Amino acid sequence: MKRILTAAQMKQADRNTIETMGVPSLVLMERAALSCVEELQNGTWDTGKVLAVCGPGNNGGDGAAIARILKTKGVDAELFCLGNPEKYSEGMRAQKKIAENYGVREVKNPDFREYTVIIDAIFGIGVSRPLAGEYRRAVEAICASGVPVLAVDIPSGIHTDTGEVLDAAVKARATVTFACAKPGLLFDPGKRYAGEVLVRDIGIGFDAGEEETPWYGSVEKEDLDRFLTRTPMGNKGTFGKVLVLAGSGAMCGAAVLCARAVLASGAGMVKVVTEERNRTPLFCALPEAMADFWKEDEPLPEEALLQDLAWADAVVAGPGLSKSRTAKELLVFTVQHTEVPLVLDADALNLIAEDAEILSGCRAEKILTPHVGELARLLHMTIAECQRDPAGSAGRAAEKYQACCVRKDSVTVTAEEGREQYYINTSGSSALATAGSGDVLAGITGAFAAKRQCEKNEKKISLAKTAALAAYAHGKAGEAAEEKSSASYVTASEIIRGLQSI
Numbered sequence: 001m002k003r004i005l006t007a008a009q010m011k012q013a014d015r016n017t018i019e020t021m022g023v024p025s026l027v028l029m030e031r032a033a034l035s036c037v038e039e040l041q042n043g044t045w046d047t048g049k050v051l052a053v054c055g056p057g058n059n060g061g062d063g064a065a066i067a068r069i070l071k072t073k074g075v076d077a078e079l080f081c082l083g084n085p086e087k088y089s090e091g092m093r094a095q096k097k098i099a100e101n102y103g104v105r106e107v108k109n110p111d112f113r114e115y116t117v118i119i120d121a122i123f124g125i126g127v128s129r130p131l132a133g134e135y136r137r138a139v140e141a142i143c144a145s146g147v148p149v150l151a152v153d154i155p156s157g158i159h160t161d162t163g164e165v166l167d168a169a170v171k172a173r174a175t176v177t178f179a180c181a182k183p184g185l186l187f188d189p190g191k192r193y194a195g196e197v198l199v200r201d202i203g204i205g206f207d208a209g210e211e212e213t214p215w216y217g218s219v220e221k222e223d224l225d226r227f228l229t230r231t232p233m234g235n236k237g238t239f240g241k242v243l244v245l246a247g248s249g250a251m252c253g254a255a256v257l258c259a260r261a262v263l264a265s266g267a268g269m270v271k272v273v274t275e276e277r278n279r280t281p282l283f284c285a286l287p288e289a290m291a292d293f294w295k296e297d298e299p300l301p302e303e304a305l306l307q308d309l310a311w312a313d314a315v316v317a318g319p320g321l322s323k324s325r326t327a328k329e330l331l332v333f334t335v336q337h338t339e340v341p342l343v344l345d346a347d348a349l350n351l352i353a354e355d356a357e358i359l360s361g362c363r364a365e366k367i368l369t370p371h372v373g374e375l376a377r378l379l380h381m382t383i384a385e386c387q388r389d390p391a392g393s394a395g396r397a398a399e400k401y402q403a404c405c406v407r408k409d410s411v412t413v414t415a416e417e418g419r420e421q422y423y424i425n426t427s428g429s430s431a432l433a434t435a436g437s438g439d440v441l442a443g444i445t446g447a448f449a450a451k452r453q454c455e456k457n458e459k460k461i462s463l464a465k466t467a468a469l470a471a472y473a474h475g476k477a478g479e480a481a482e483e484k485s486s487a488s489y490v491t492a493s494e495i496i497r498g499l500q501s502i
């Protein structure tokens with residue numbers, strides 16, 4: 001589990017380290033600069049001629065220190081400083097003076113194309129408004145030069161907390177960021193501007209407590225072990241039983257993919273409730289599944305459904321379900337009679353978006369897994385509005401539907417109701433953007449929710465973390481599938497096979 005800090009939290013951590021712990025600001029800056037120099041000297045950068053472009057704040061101070069340290073190592077490093085010197089921060093003023101003392105040359109009107117590396121030290125976490133004037137011109141010229149850029153802390157022009165481009169931003173090959181990642185380095189579009197993100201410890205202590213809000217974190221490979229390893233004495237009944245309500249007459253594939261993903265994620269058993277016309281294709285495609293069937297425009301098999309719901313450790317409803325009258329009746333019946341975690345996906349979400357009353361009286365813990373289009377429908381907002389604020393829109397849906405919300409996108413965010421707590425997913429790629437991929441995620445989520453349900457109370461993690469782990473596993477499985485071919489050729493079935501290699 002990795003903690004991610006917002007600009008305000010990072011500033012507070014800086015302040016604590018300086019004021020409470022007594023570490024001088026210039027010491028932190030020196031360590032920040034050294035960590036950037038170490039990256040530049042790892043053999044993958046051509047440090048023939050380096051230009052540090054420095055802004056008026058402490059990010060600029062880091063840049064001046066980097067140029068000076070490089071100079072002492074024999075590198076031809078120069079400074080280009082922006083902003084009014086009278087408004088420089090103390091750190092920038094001090095570092096610029098030290099650089100001068102070491103004979104680092106300051107250039108006034110550089111041709112960026114003359115350099116082999118540009119250090120972007122214009123703005124860091126202190127960027128406060130869209131870039132204009134000389135700052136914007138410098139950023140545009142850096143981008144136009146095509147010279148590889150190392151960004152210090154965050155690419156200049158990227159909003160630290162949302163990843164938005166503040167009118168213009170530097171596109172870096174890599175970003176060395178201090179203490180921990182920032183949301184803007186992980187959310188799109190900031191993620192694409194940051195390049196490789198290298199988190200470096202520079203001695204800033206931060207309280208990793210969970211109380212502080214907003215709380216951001218990302219799960220890691222080690223966190224997955226709890227769901228991917230099995231106890232030797234277990235049996236198929238103790239590894240999680242998942243009920244999948246999926247597939248209308250025309251959509252058997254969604255049910256098959258979802259149920260297959262359940263089993264490939266280590267659940268012990270899966271039972272599919274699907275439309276009668278899927279009987280033969282379902283058993284041919286997935287002989288491991290048990291099944292019950294409903295018929296369009298006929299009464300629901302309520303007795304069988306009640307038994308299925310009582311049997312399950314988790315329920316997934318929605319993939320390929322359709323929005324027919326009978327499908328809606330099935331969803332309403334399920335919502336009213338489920339007591340174990342309920343994963344709502346695809347058509348279940350579309351039905352709920354049209355009629356939020358479906359969820360009234362629901363006693364189960366819920367996980368909603370909307371893509372941005374479905375989220376927009378659930379919130380009655382536009383897609384653009386939901387895209388602008390990834391965490392906020394996920395959080396709004398979590399609050400509105402009293403659920404945990406997995407907002408699926410190129411960067412998936414999981415929000416928990418009742419607290420501003422967000423998990424930003426760091427795995428996956430465009431290989432996941434393929435038909436049926438969401439059905440696979442719903443299956444993985446159902447399997448993990450069922451496994452959690454089988455755990456002893458004192459060992460249980462939150463449902464939101466469970467859902468975040470499912471999104472992470474889904475991304476890792478996509479990466480594994482991509483390694484075998486390329487992003488363009490990965491299918492949902494290959495994502496399921498990829499689960500074996502995570």
Ligand SMILES: NC(=O)C1=CN([C@@H]2O[C@H](COP(=O)(O)OP(=O)(O)OC[C@H]3O[C@@H](n4cnc5c(N)ncnc54)[C@H](OP(=O)(O)O)[C@@H]3O)[C@@H](O)[C@H]2O)[C@@H](O)CC1
Pocket residue numbers: 014015018025026028029030032055056057058059060062087089091122123124125126127128129130131132135152153154178
């Ligand atoms: N604290 C420490 O000791 C450590 C800090 N460290 C480093 O410091 C960075 C944070 O430094 P910081 O807080 O000084 O903010 P920074 O990003 O340099 O920018 C602030 C300046 O820019 C200005 N400004 C902002 N936006 C603007 C705009 N659009 N257009 C024009 N001007 C704009 C703003 O002016 P103002 O908004 O006040 O008018 C102010 O002058 C951090 O990312 C890390 O790299 C590390 O060395 C570790 C130790």
Ligand SMILES: Nc1ncnc2c1ncn2[C@@H]1O[C@H](COP(=O)(O)OP(=O)(O)O)[C@@H](O)[C@H]1O
Pocket residue numbers: 371408409410411412428429430431432433434435436437438439440441474
């Ligand atoms: N560019 C991308 N990078 C990473 N993940 C992506 C990208 N595009 C889509 N995804 C992921 O792929 C999945 C697609 O789900 P969904 O849209 O529900 O697919 P479907 O309806 O076809 O099953 C989501 O988990 C989403 O986060």
Ligand SMILES: [K+]
Pocket residue numbers: 059120121122123124151152153154155156
């Ligand atoms: K920067």
